[in-house]
Amino acid sequence: MTSNSTIAAIATTPGQGAIAIVKMSGALSLPILRALTHREHFTPRLATLVSIHDLQGDLLDTCLALYFKAPHSYTGEEVVEIQCHGGIVVTRLILQACLAQGAYLAQAGEFSKRAFLNGRLDFSQVEALARLIEAKSEKSVKMMAKQLKGALRDFVQSTRTALLELLASSEVLIDYAEEDLPLNLSGTMQAKLQATLDQLQSTLEISKSQSTRLEGYKLCIVGKPNVGKSSFLNALLLEERALVSPIAGTTRDTIEEIISLYGSCLRIIDTAGIRHASDAIESLGIAKSLKSMQESDIILALFDLSAPLDSQDQHILELLGAQQDKIIGVILNKDDCPQELDTQALLNALPPSLPPLKLNTKQPCLPLLKDLLKPLFEEDNPNESVILASLTQQQALEQTTMHLTSATHTLASLELELFSYHLKDALESLGQITQPYQVEELLNTLFSSFCLGK
Ligand SMILES: Nc1nc2c(ncn2[C@@H]2O[C@H](COP(=O)(O)OP(=O)(O)O)[C@@H](O)[C@H]2O)c(=O)[nH]1
Ligand SMILES: [Mg+2]
Known part of the structure; x- marks a missing residue:
């Protein structure tokens, strides 16, 4: 063919x-x-x-x-x-x-x-298309539909125009240094460069924080066996999704479900209870639990209010303490039973986390979780700026801002040849967002994830 x-x-x-x-x-x-x-x-x-x-x-x-x-x-x-x-x-x-x-x-x-x-x-539209098809949340669909219509291309285009104007001004200054140039030209250029740089930096920041949100957060439920992790998942979903039993070690594999929260998707993973396992299959399940923890954005640790803190809980606390860049939530479960847990001692031993939730899994748990996680979903995109959803695009934008930062220094010291040089580098990096170099390679990966007939 x-x-x-x-x-x-x-x-x-x-x-x-x-x-x-x-x-x-x-x-x-x-x-x-x-x-x-x-x-x-x-x-x-x-x-x-x-x-x-x-x-x-x-x-x-x-x-x-x-x-x-x-x-x-x-x-x-x-x-x-x-x-x-x-x-x-x-x-x-x-x-x-x-x-x-x-x-x-x-x-x-x-x-x-x-x-x-x-x-x-253009490439940004192809990316958007791939993500639109895959999108699992309403927010993500709307964002990608906008990008597909060319919002990102327009953003790149207007930035490009601003940089080209700066480049032209710089060339004029180099060639006609002796001539009668507007005195404040370099001041105007400085201001324009800074405005462009500020805008790119804010877009980059928003893109980084929002792309997780667009993709959806991953939350894993951890705790020692029998604290009620599977019951909690079931209470969130309002269905008997995971097997619940008083026998410790019932959940051996991870169970994943997706719910919609504030227009984004939340992937919830119920894990095998973490303890020194009594058999090989349970050990595998526990290894998977630890892996899920590492891959999650949010870790929800469950403790049993009806029993005193034991060495298995201590182990969970140690694991939580070792997590970096994770949002940690704490659930004190079984508040329908007489309380045996020294909550103060537990809270003192916790790493920084969201406010603890006291509950039992016989009540509807979704509204509680929703309130708990609200702050994560609240920080809305302030100026409806475009979002670069893929890592490649974000890297290209990061490169652009690095070159522009170098350009700012050379403009300040009036090293115009160098200034132009950095600007050209910035333009090249910027172009990568919509027309990347490794286009063939990227296209193959992207298109192969498409369905037939798309
Ligand atoms: N009283 C009470 N029992 C609970 C609660 N949540 C779970 N359980 C019981 O605790 C046992 C272990 O629950 P399960 O969800 O399988 O715990 P997991 O091992 O952490 O997944 C079961 O017998 C549940 O019925 C709760 O909120 N209150
Ligand atoms: Mg379970």
Whole structure:
């Protein structure tokens, strides 16, 4: 298959939906549609009711066909979409009919790759598209939809313009130092550079803090066996998701569930109780618990109010003390029982954490957790600034700000040649956000995560 061959794929999830869409892109799209429908004329962007036939001329389905004339299509090529009835067999037969007429089966993400290669999408939009498809929260969908429309591209473009203007001013100063230049030109440049740098730095900061939020926080529930971790998970979900029993060591594997909180998603992981295990399988579960702790943003440690603090709790406290950059929450469970735990001693031994919650798992726990975590979700994006969601983009922006910081110093000392040099470096790094160098490599990773027909 060559890059100018015509590709076809089923663009919808296979199943029993009301409709399914078979999509083609490439020069043969329209001739194939004509062959399948025994019909000559199609008006671009107008839905046409058609009968689709296979190679033998047998009727397969009555469908709606849409033709997008190049370059006014998603991929920039000739595109045809056939909306057929949503049965798996019908849809596959129509796809096969397209292939029989000369189309190739598209690879995952190939439509979007063509859109990118034909300049219909820039890299920031492809990234946004990948994340939009994967998005698990409402916030993330809205943010990525904005980026897909080009918000990030516009941001990069306006920053680029500002830097180019600075570069031009610098070149003027270098070439015409003797001439009658506005006296305050370097002052104006200094101010402009600082404003640009400030804006980039704030975008970077917001991007770093918000991208976790967009991806969703990961919270793991830890504690010694039998403190009520699984009961707590069940109480959050209002269903019997995890097995609960008075036998210590019941939960052996980690259990993961996703809930929606403040428009973001929260991944909750119930873990095996941490103790010196009595058998090999339990040990594996405990090792997994420790790993989950390391990978989480929030650690919720459970303690049992109805029993005195013991060496297993001490071990949990030590583990908590060793965590860095984690948000720690403390739950004092079983407050429906007579209290045996010396809470003061426990709280004294804790590393800095959110205010402790006293509860029992027979009550609805979600509202309590929601209140506890509210501060994490509150810090909203102050000026609706764009967000760079991927690490590659953040790194490119970080490089840009580093070059601009160097530029600030050289402008202050009026070393203009050096100033221009740093500006050019900054422009190059900035460009990486929308048109990265390792584009082929990045594209392959990104597009392969796409579904077929996208
Ligand atoms: N009285 C009381 N018992 C609880 C509470 N939460 C859990 N339990 C009991 O504690 C035992 C262990 O619970 P489980 O959720 O399996 O603990 P895990 O090992 O930490 O997952 C079970 O018998 C639960 O019924 C609570 O809030 N109050
Ligand atoms: Mg359990």
